[in-house]
Amino acid sequence: MLLLALDTATPAVTVALHDGSGVLAESNQVDARRHGELLLPAVHRVLGEAGVGLDAVTGFVVGVGPGPYTGLRVGLTTAGVFSEATGVPVHGLCTLDGIAYAVGLAGLEGPFTVATDARRKEVYWARYADARTRLTDPAVDRPADITDETAGLPAVGAGAQLYPDTFGRVPEGMPVHQSAAAMAALAAEKLAAGEDLLPDRPLYLRRPDAQVPAHYKVVTPR
Amino acid sequence: MADEPLVLGIETSCDETGVGIVRGHTLLADEVASSVDEHARFGGVVPEVASRAHLEAMVPTIRRALKNAGVAASDLDGVAVTAGPGLAGALLVGVSAAKAYAYALGKPLYGVNHLASHICVDQLEHGALPEPTMALLVSGGHSSLLLAPDITADVRPLGSTIDDAAGEAFDKIARVLNLGFPGGPVIDRMAREGDPEAIRFPRGLTGPRDAVYDFSFSGLKTAVARWIEAKRHAGEEVPVADVSASFQEAVVDVLTRKAVRACKDNGVDHLMIGGGVAANSRLRALAAQRCEDAGVRLRVPRPKLCTDNGAMVAALGAEMVARNRPASAWDLSADSSLPVTEPHVPDPAHPHGHGGAHGHDHDHVHELSKDNLYS
Ligand SMILES: [Zn+2]
Numbered sequence: 001m002l003l004l005a006l007d008t009a010t011p012a013v014t015v016a017l018h019d020g021s022g023v024l025a026e027s028n029q030v031d032a033r034r035h036g037e038l039l040l041p042a043v044h045r046v047l048g049e050a051g052v053g054l055d056a057v058t059g060f061v062v063g064v065g066p067g068p069y070t071g072l073r074v075g076l077t078t079a080g081v082f083s084e085a086t087g088v089p090v091h092g093l094c095t096l097d098g099i100a101y102a103v104g105l106a107g108l109e110g111p112f113t114v115a116t117d118a119r120r121k122e123v124y125w126a127r128y129a130d131a132r133t134r135l136t137d138p139a140v141d142r143p144a145d146i147t148d149e150t151a152g153l154p155a156v157g158a159g160a161q162l163y164p165d166t167f168g169r170v171p172e173g174m175p176v177h178q179s180a181a182a183m184a185a186l187a188a189e190k191l192a193a194g195e196d197l198l199p200d201r202p203l204y205l206r207r208p209d210a211q212v213p214a215h216y217k218v219v220t221p222r
Numbered sequence: 223m224a225d226e227p228l229v230l231g232i233e234t235s236c237d238e239t240g241v242g243i244v245r246g247h248t249l250l251a252d253e254v255a256s257s258v259d260e261h262a263r264f265g266g267v268v269p270e271v272a273s274r275a276h277l278e279a280m281v282p283t284i285r286r287a288l289k290n291a292g293v294a295a296s297d298l299d300g301v302a303v304t305a306g307p308g309l310a311g312a313l314l315v316g317v318s319a320a321k322a323y324a325y326a327l328g329k330p331l332y333g334v335n336h337l338a339s340h341i342c343v344d345q346l347e348h349g350a351l352p353e354p355t356m357a358l359l360v361s362g363g364h365s366s367l368l369l370a371p372d373i374t375a376d377v378r379p380l381g382s383t384i385d386d387a388a389g390e391a392f393d394k395i396a397r398v399l400n401l402g403f404p405g406g407p408v409i410d411r412m413a414r415e416g417d418p419e420a421i422r423f424p425r426g427l428t429g430p431r432d433a434v435y436d437f438s439f440s441g442l443k444t445a446v447a448r449w450i451e452a453k454r455h456a457g458e459e460v461p462v463a464d465v466s467a468s469f470q471e472a473v474v475d476v477l478t479r480k481a482v483r484a485c486k487d488n489g490v491d492h493l494m495i496g497g498g499v500a501a502n503s504r505l506r507a508l509a510a511q512r513c514e515d516a517g518v519r520l521r522v523p524r525p526k527l528c529t530d531n532g533a534m535v536a537a538l539g540a541e542m543v544a545r546n547r548p549a550s551a552w553d554l555s556a557d558s559s560l561p562v563t564e565p566h567v568p569d570p571a572h573p574h575g576h577g578g579a580h581g582h583d584h585d586h587v588h589e590l591s592k593d594n595l596y597s
Contacts, residue, residue: 037553
């Protein structure tokens with residue numbers, strides 16, 4: 001097994017190569033505005049460090065969000081086209097599940113909440129019984145609207161750090177950003193156990209803003 | 223000829239997911255998935271709706287293009303993509319896809335300019351572009367007069383719209399007339415039953431002191447809207463066919479007059495017209511007549527090649543390969559305002575091209591300062 005995992009659903013651009021027993025190489029950068037520029041060079045670097053080509057990969061793993069759309073699509077497009085070009089399957093994983101798994105690896109036992117920044121004063125979030133068990137569907141909400149559901153639970157992720165009034169205690173030493181290494185490890189574990197992963201389709205959780213810009217571009221006749 | 227470059231092109235600058243495949247000047251496949259119906263009720267393209275549709279359509283459209291072209295991905299000589307200008311989020315889907323595809327196949331990547339692609343597509347219809355080429359590009363997103371001595375390296379803007387694009391004006395007038403979206407085809411159809419001389423609408427920027435090659439359609443749009451409102455206020459029926467014909471005449475009169483003038487002033491004996499509005503039947507007819515009178519040869523690709531498509535991107539990519547232009551870097555950006563003066567976006571570390579696209583030849587790094595097109 002050789003999994004190439006990538007996630008661009010949060011400010012992190014993260015790529016990792018995993019052989020089923022451990023991570024061979026990884027790249028982690030945080031730059032919310034440059035997903036498109038950073039991802040392919042990161043893939044190239046990770047493969048180079050491991051001394052393999054893309055054709056050696058036996059499966060792609062991609063974070064399907066939830067996350068701000070523009071960045072999210074960079075990873076989904078890249079993984080989908082890699083899969084098409086190489087004929088190797090692509091598996092989706094909920095981005096919040098990757099963070100939960102990383103939190104478990106860092107030593108936090110459940111239950112806890114994972115929250116990422118959804119911008120517009122909202123968070124993407126879900127509740128977990130433990131690092132492998134999500135209790136709620138990923139959702140997008142204003143922090144003030146979910147205090148009842150997250151009260152008393154430790155919380156992790158950039159969304160938890162942004163809204164301490166809602167999420168309260170953020171345990172020390174927990175990863176803040178998404179890690180493709182954790183996602184790859186989770187996917188490897190699930191695949192080895194014969195579990196289904198998600199299709200590589202985006203979790204937007206919001207309807208598109210239906211606003212036509214002042215100088216919109218249009219299609220004319222065909 | 224089998225040794226001409228085989229290139230796949232991806233276009234996602236607006237609401238068409240286009241994938242085309244060409245061999246040199248020969249069109250092999252031109253697949254387009256459009257999200258236009260999803261935008262119709264908003265009266266214009268909603269960027270996020272377009273971007274979502276691009277992601278959905280990308281892989282199936284690539285697959286269809288390869289199948290219809292009857293070529294194997296491994297035989298491609300390169301992958302070209304619209305790097306800009308266009309809607310940022312929409313461009314990013316295409317650029318990400320092209321990078322992933324080129325990388326997975328081990329082929330060079332060519333980020334190219336959408337406007338230069340609109341010009342270059344005519345090579346698929348009428349063979350090699352004359353040099354220089356004069357081009358009038360008219361669509362919902364652009365209205366430009368461009369002089370291209372070398373479509374891969376030297377494209378010069380002579381004029382452009384200072385407010386609305388020509389296609390935008392068609393959409394807005396169609397909306398005022400309750401004809402739906404997009405406005406171009408329906409106004410063209412209505413106008414056939416109308417009298418283009420019925421109402422004398424203003425011709426923007428045609429005064430003696432106005433910019434010779436620039437366009438303006440905002441004043442025209444307002445004048446037409448006011449005229450319609452006045453009729454409605456007076457309780458009279460709006461003569462939709464006459465308004466359509468007269469409005470359309472005002473647009474294509476200015477476009478063709480300025481384009482032919484640009485040819486004469488610059489000693490160019492060919493005029494190329496591209497972009498979605500080039501499908502307008504009255505624009506084609508008037509351009510043909512005025513070009514003939516001026517001794518200028520008119521080149522207009524078939525309508526499907528005039529609207530946004532992947533074949534035009536592939537056509538320019540193939541020209542880049544044929545002329546040994548440098549490939550783009552893996553960190554190529556989607557640039558929503560890529561200037562028309564940059565027909566492609568070469569790797570700044572290899573600005574001169576070496577045939578081998580992504581070699582690790584650092585001999586030319588010292589030339590960065592004088593050749594870097596990005597500062
Ligand atoms: Zn266009």
